[in-house]
Amino acid sequence: xxxxxxxxxxxxxxxxxxxxxxxxxxxxxxxxxxxxxxxxxxxxxxxxxxxxxxxxxxxxxxxxxxxxxxxxxxxxxxxxxxxxxxxxxxxxxxxxxxxxxxxxxxxxxxxxxxxxxxxxxxxxxxxxxxxxxxxxxxxxxxxxxxxxxxxxxxxxxxxxxxxxxxxxxxxxxxxxxxxxxxxxxxxxxxxxxxxxxxxxxxxxxxxxxxxxxxxxxxxxxxxxxxxxxxxxxxxxxxxxxxxxxxxxxxxxxxxxxxxxxxxxxxxxxxxxxxxxxxxxxxxxxxxxxxxxxxxxxxxxxxxxxxxxxxxxxxxxxxxxxxxxxxxxxxxxxxxxxxxxxxxxxxxxxxxxxxxxxxxxxxxxxxxxxxxxxxxxxxxxxxxxxxxxxxxxxxxxxxxxxxxxxxxxxxxxxxxxxxxxxxxxxxxxxxxxxxxxxxxxxxxx
Numbered sequence: 525x526x527x528x529x530x531x532x533x534x535x536x537x538x539x540x541x542x543x544x545x546x547x548x549x550x551x552x553x554x555x556x557x558x559x560x561x562x563x564x565x566x567x568x569x570x571x572x573x574x575x576x577x578x579x580x581x582x583x584x585x586x587x588x589x590x591x592x593x594x595x596x597x598x599x600x601x602x603x604x605x606x607x608x609x610x611x612x613x614x615x616x617x618x619x620x621x622x623x624x625x626x627x628x629x630x631x632x633x634x635x636x637x638x639x640x641x642x643x644x645x646x647x648x649x650x651x652x653x654x655x656x657x658x659x660x661x662x663x664x665x666x667x668x669x670x671x672x673x674x675x676x677x678x679x680x681x682x683x684x685x686x687x688x689x690x691x692x693x694x695x696x697x698x699x700x701x702x703x704x705x706x707x708x709x710x711x712x713x714x715x716x717x718x719x720x721x722x723x724x725x726x727x728x729x730x731x732x733x734x735x736x737x738x739x740x741x742x743x744x745x746x747x748x749x750x751x752x753x754x755x756x757x758x759x760x761x762x763x764x765x766x767x768x769x770x771x772x773x774x775x776x777x778x779x780x781x782x783x784x785x786x787x788x789x790x791x792x793x794x795x796x797x798x799x800x801x802x803x804x805x806x807x808x809x810x811x812x813x814x815x816x817x818x819x820x821x822x823x824x825x826x827x828x829x830x831x832x833x834x835x836x837x838x839x840x841x842x843x844x845x846x847x848x849x850x851x852x853x854x855x856x857x858x859x860x861x862x863x864x865x866x867x868x869x870x871x872x873x874x875x876x877x878x879x880x881x882x883x884x885x886x887x888x889x890x891x892x893x894x895x896x897x898x899x900x901x902x903x904x905x906x907x908x909x910x911x912x913x914x915x916x917x918x919x920x921x922x923x924x925x926x927x928x929x930x931x932x933x934x935x936x937x938x939x940x941x942x943x944x945x946x947x948x949x950x951x952x953x954x955x956x957x958x959x960x961x962x963x964x965x966x967x968x
Contacts, residue, residue: 526709527645527753528658528743534641535743535757539566543616545609546576548623548634550589551601557586558634564608564618564641569660569742569760572641574606574618576634586625586632593622606638617642645745645753653714653749655723657741659731660760663706666768667735671708674782675701692790693717693797697727707742717797720746722805729813730792733949734785736771736820737763767823770816772946791953812949815840819945827938828926834941835916839892841948846895860887904951905944912940 534541540563547559560578567573580586589604596602606618623636661668675688688699695718700709710727714720724744731739738761747753773785796810809817815837822833867880890898896913899905915937920926927934950956 526656526745527647527747527755528656528709528745531643531645531745531755531757532658532743534564534643535566537566537569540564541566543608543610546574546578547607548576548621549605549607555582555585557589557604558632560631562634564638566757568762570762571759572618572638572757574621574623574636574638576606576623577631578634579631583627590625614643640756640758642754642756645755647745647747647751647753651713651749653720654711654745654747655714655718655720655727656709656711656745656747657724657727658743659708659710659728659739660742661701661706661708662763665737665763667737668703668706670773670780670785671701672703673780674785675699675708688786690786690790692793697793714749719805720748722807723797725807725809726793726796729796729810730789732813732820733792733816734771734773734789736767736769736816736823738817738820739763764824767820769942770819770823770945772816772949788950788953788955791955795953811840811844812952816945816949826926827928827934828920830938831916831920831926831941834938834945835913835920838913838941838945838948839917841945841952842892842895842899844952845899845948846890848889850890852890852894860885899948899951905947909940909944909947912937913944916941 533539542561542563544561545559546562548557550557558576558578558580560576562574562576562578565573565575593602593604600620603620603622606621608616608618610616618641619639621636621638623634625632625634661671672686675686677685677687686701686703690697690699692712695712695715697710697712697718700711701707702709708731712718712723712727714723718726724741724746728739728741731737740760741758742760744756744758745753773788792812795812796806799806799810808814819830819833819837822829864881864885867877870877893914896905896910900907900910916926
């Protein structure tokens with residue numbers, strides 16, 4: 525039995541949880557604002573609210589803390605932390621909050637929203653610990669039917685159950701899909717390649733890219749090697765049909781290719797988990813995921829927003845394949861150096877000299893357009909996709925509006941851009957295209 529089975533009561537939408545003890549904490553090593561009692565409400569899958577009723581020991585201190593928070597609203601540590609305790613003394617963390625309050629003759633009322641709900645638990649000892657995350661999959665979305673088809677045990681393995689084991693970076697990642705609850709569970713032992721804390725974020729990134737939806741864990745269990753566990757209920761944004769057409773995995777000719785789906789998930793997770801920044805591992809979303817998230821959110825806007833976001837994200841993806849400043853293989857560096865020396869010898873305006881030198885230096889670098897020509901030559905993308913990008917890039921980025929109405933020409937351009945984005949992501953993670961990789965925007 526998973527620790528999340530019992531903890532899931534705190535994730536039920538419209539549920540209300542009463543706590544005899546609640547308090548609002550200020551910064552570390554500072555006194556609490558107030559202690560009292562109240563309730564936590566799970567309003568939607570994306571929203572938690574609370575009410576705390578209590579009498580502050582020092583009203584002036586509360587006003588000062590509220591004033592400081594408003595003055596330093598961009599300082600995350602100026603927010604407050606909600607702590608809750610139930611009847612048996614179990615303590616939970618309600619996350620960061622900036623509440624409103626009403627004063628009274630005695631007790632004051634504090635109300636607000638929280639980011640998440642966290643608690644602890646105890647699991648059987650494991651050598652390395654483990655990560656388990658659960659995702660809400662809308663029942664009527666085609667992803668639910670696809671997962672029911674993909675998350676299956678091979679026929680030669682007993683007992684049969686809705687489970688699939690995937691090898692990623694030498695580790696086993698286990699998928700389970702509960703059709704009745706429409707809940708996807710992903711779990712894996714902690715390891716050097718899939719360590720605790722980071723992995724609970726990484727496991728969902730391929731799903732956001734594959735399905736074109738803001739797929740974030742609803743519940744998380746992080747179990748340490750000594751058996752102590754952190755359990756959490758997190759916001760789970762609603763899905764929308766408007767962004768289905770941005771998905772990397774298209775429900776078409778290749779949509780039911782089980783092996784292809786898992787190959788692509790493994791490649792995406794490997795890319796995310798292997799990436800490093802100057803500070804080490806990525807705790808935030810990988811750039812590929814982040815670009816895709818922007819396109820997903822833009823899909824809820826106007827067609828001009830679609831075009832701008834697709835064009836910008838495509839340029840960002842190309843820069844991941846050819847970093848800025850990369851030298852052209854066919855560049856004549858000696859000729860460039862001679863020309864730069866000639867320009868420096870000119871006695872004219874200094875600003876013009878520097879502008880000319882920079883222009884010459886850029887001719888030796890791989891631009892986005894040059895990179896795309898190389899990708900076309902390598903059959904990673906098509907010439908028509910590049911033409912669509914050039915058409916949009918040179919139009920929308922200079923203030924030319926895209927028609928808000930559907931037309932064959934504009935629709936084909938947007939579809940080509942979406943296909944170009946998919947092709948670049950596949951190139952980045954090293955998985956080639958499959959038949960049927962094309963989709964029409966749902967509201968085109």
